[in-house]
Amino acid sequence: MLEDLQWFLERSDLVTTTTPALQVELSQYNPNVHIIPNGLPFDEEQFTLTRDRYSKSPIVWAGSETHKQDLALLPNFGSDLTICGFRRDSEVLSSQQWTDIREKVAPSCKYEAVRPYESYMESYDGHQIMLAPLTDNMFNNAKSNLKILEAGAKGLPLVCSPRENYFTEEFKDLLFFAETKSEWEDIVNYLIQCPDVGIEKGLALAKYVRKHYHIDVLNERRRLLFEEL
Numbered sequence: 001m002l003e004d005l006q007w008f009l010e011r012s013d014l015v016t017t018t019t020p021a022l023q024v025e026l027s028q029y030n031p032n033v034h035i036i037p038n039g040l041p042f043d044e045e046q047f048t049l050t051r052d053r054y055s056k057s058p059i060v061w062a063g064s065e066t067h068k069q070d071l072a073l074l075p076n077f078g079s080d081l082t083i084c085g086f087r088r089d090s091e092v093l094s095s096q097q098w099t100d101i102r103e104k105v106a107p108s109c110k111y112e113a114v115r116p117y118e119s120y121m122e123s124y125d126g127h128q129i130m131l132a133p134l135t136d137n138m139f140n141n142a143k144s145n146l147k148i149l150e151a152g153a154k155g156l157p158l159v160c161s162p163r164e165n166y167f168t169e170e171f172k173d174l175l176f177f178a179e180t181k182s183e184w185e186d187i188v189n190y191l192i193q194c195p196d197v198g199i200e201k202g203l204a205l206a207k208y209v210r211k212h213y214h215i216d217v218l219n220e221r222r223r224l225l226f227e228e229l
Helices: 002-011 020-026 065-071 092-105 117-124 146-154 181-193 195-212 215-227
Strands: 015-017 033-035 059-062 081-086 110-113 129-132 158-160
Touching (some): 065 092
Parallel strands (some): 015 033, 059 081, 129 158
């Protein structure tokens, strides 16, 4: 698969990617690499501001079993944290990783099953605070800002690790950042005790991403690139 990807990159007229870090990597194989960041169809279908912040646990994380090491960065939030995306299916590796998360990494948290794509964003409804922990490595530092956009879609405050595409001049004043377990705990407890602060920060993020990261606008940029070929 890696050889096939390299073959396509070297022979493509145009390559688009989502982050500066990935642009640097892909430019080794093609000189015509452009950044088109991720976007979302804000205020359509599931990508709307949440109307419910209090029916479930105050904290939420959503993702796949590949984030076992990232979840291990968090302190023990117990039943205050709901982990969404849990699945137990026929894939042995997937099942084992989720079992490790549930039994060894976060045994006292609440768990919700994986949702279909069409209702994925409903994972965040009923919660006050969204988390995005990431270990410090090359792969995670090349990740896109999709979690920021998801938090903004719902109008939730986001507490995240200070990784390359989170801790930027653009977003640093719109997010909360935590590195150590004590920092995670302090920031989350502060937001639970002062919900108005979280609401204010979440709505500021919502306003910003709707202005700068709407998928329709980004797709227009993509279309113009294609037409220039």
